[in-house]
Amino acid sequence: MQQSEESITKENKLTAKLNDSSLKDGVKDALPIILGYLPIGIAYGMLAVNKGLTPLQATAMSLFVFAGSAQLVSIEMIAAGAAVAAIVVMTFLVNLRHLLLSASLSLHLRNLPFYYYPFLGFLITDESFAVAMSKIESQKNKQRYFLGLGFTAYLGWVFSSAVGAFLTEFIDLGSGGALDFVLPAMFVVLLVMQISSRTEIIVALFSVFASLFFALTINGSWNIILATVLAAFLGVYIDGNS
Amino acid sequence: MEIVKFMLMIGGMVLVTFIPRVLPLALLGKKELPEKVVLWLSFIPAAVLAALLAPSILLKNGNLYLSLGNTALIAFFPTLLVAYKTKNIFYTVSGGLIFYLLISLLF
Numbered sequence: 001m002q003q004s005e006e007s008i009t010k011e012n013k014l015t016a017k018l019n020d021s022s023l024k025d026g027v028k029d030a031l032p033i034i035l036g037y038l039p040i041g042i043a044y045g046m047l048a049v050n051k052g053l054t055p056l057q058a059t060a061m062s063l064f065v066f067a068g069s070a071q072l073v074s075i076e077m078i079a080a081g082a083a084v085a086a087i088v089v090m091t092f093l094v095n096l097r098h099l100l101l102s103a104s105l106s107l108h109l110r111n112l113p114f115y116y117y118p119f120l121g122f123l124i125t126d127e128s129f130a131v132a133m134s135k136i137e138s139q140k141n142k143q144r145y146f147l148g149l150g151f152t153a154y155l156g157w158v159f160s161s162a163v164g165a166f167l168t169e170f171i172d173l174g175s176g177g178a179l180d181f182v183l184p185a186m187f188v189v190l191l192v193m194q195i196s197s198r199t200e201i202i203v204a205l206f207s208v209f210a211s212l213f214f215a216l217t218i219n220g221s222w223n224i225i226l227a228t229v230l231a232a233f234l235g236v237y238i239d240g241n242s
Numbered sequence: 243m244e245i246v247k248f249m250l251m252i253g254g255m256v257l258v259t260f261i262p263r264v265l266p267l268a269l270l271g272k273k274e275l276p277e278k279v280v281l282w283l284s285f286i287p288a289a290v291l292a293a294l295l296a297p298s299i300l301l302k303n304g305n306l307y308l309s310l311g312n313t314a315l316i317a318f319f320p321t322l323l324v325a326y327k328t329k330n331i332f333y334t335v336s337g338g339l340i341f342y343l344l345i346s347l348l349f
Contacts, residue, residue, distance in 0.1 A: 036332040043335075052243050065255045073294060074255065084247060088254035092262075094294070097287040099262040100280075106270030114268070121264030127331070178342045181314055185338030187295040188318065189325040194287040203285045204292035211293035215301055227293040228286060235285035236278060 026148025045164020123150025
């Protein structure tokens with residue numbers, strides 16, 4: 001008797017979970033993100049294979065790293081013959097912004113069982129963050145909403161990279177051409193989206209000149225790391241004195 | 243790419259991507275980062291993107307490439323306009339590719 005009661009409550013809990021619309025809403029809200037990922041993921045897959053990865057390696061990178069701009073940067077660096085250490089440091093810098101996204105999201109995802117965080121954290125991207133920030137407040141089950149949103153977007157990213165990577169096996173588009181402009185175009189829009197103050201404009205301009213200066217004077221890809229770190233210090237200095 | 247080098251690279255990339263994504267989420271509420279550190283971090287995205295963008299359109303084979311023949315540099319301006327107007331990755335990247343193609347046909 002007691003056992004069957006227990007199984008009934010379990011069943012109720014399960015239906016409650018399935019009826020919870022948060023997960024479904026998350027999946028639905030990821031669809032525009034996937035539309036955005038398709039061309040970029042395909043371009044990434046094509047570039048990666050053109051610049052020396054196998055289609056499987058290109059797809060594996062999307063599966064494990066899941067960070068579009070860092071992946072594209074690493075492809076450029078592989079092609080330029082950069083050291084593994086430089087690629088990893090660059091990835092770290094390019095993805096440091098996730099610290100801030102993660103810290104802001106934490107306001108909405110407090111006091112969860114600990115095992116949730118690796119999964120929720122892995123799914124943080126510029127896109128999932130932007131959508132979540134505008135929609136998560138109204139959700140009953142915020143962690144399930146973000147899991148639905150992030151995981152669907154993740155599948156879209158891995159899928160579109162794989163399409164680009166494996167297609168290149170059959171249709172060789174050659175390297176160079178318009179595909180080379182995917183990454184600069186993405187930097188442009190991400191940069192514009194990041195800038196919201198006068199100090200940030202100064203920081204960005206300083207970083208432009210510092211990056212060019214170090215690129216012309218120091219070998220390897222360290223110009224970006226040096227310029228980034230210095231420019232961020234300049235920002236702190238300016239804001240600290242105003 | 244050789245498999246050992248690839249695995250090292252992926253392992254490193256996973257580590258440095260995963261930690262900044264998960265740590266604040268998992269530790270928040272218990273400890274806040276110092277204000278100066280948060281301020282410094284807030285400039286990283288703009289700084290790193292600008293540092294990446296400049297060489298990608300202004301350098302070629304390690305030298306400055308200031309010329310009308312530099313398709314990426316010319317395409318940068320209309321792309322920036324689209325980015326500013328739409329603040330949308332999809333529109334900007336597709337627009338950028340179209341500008342790039344048109345300009346490479348014209349010059």
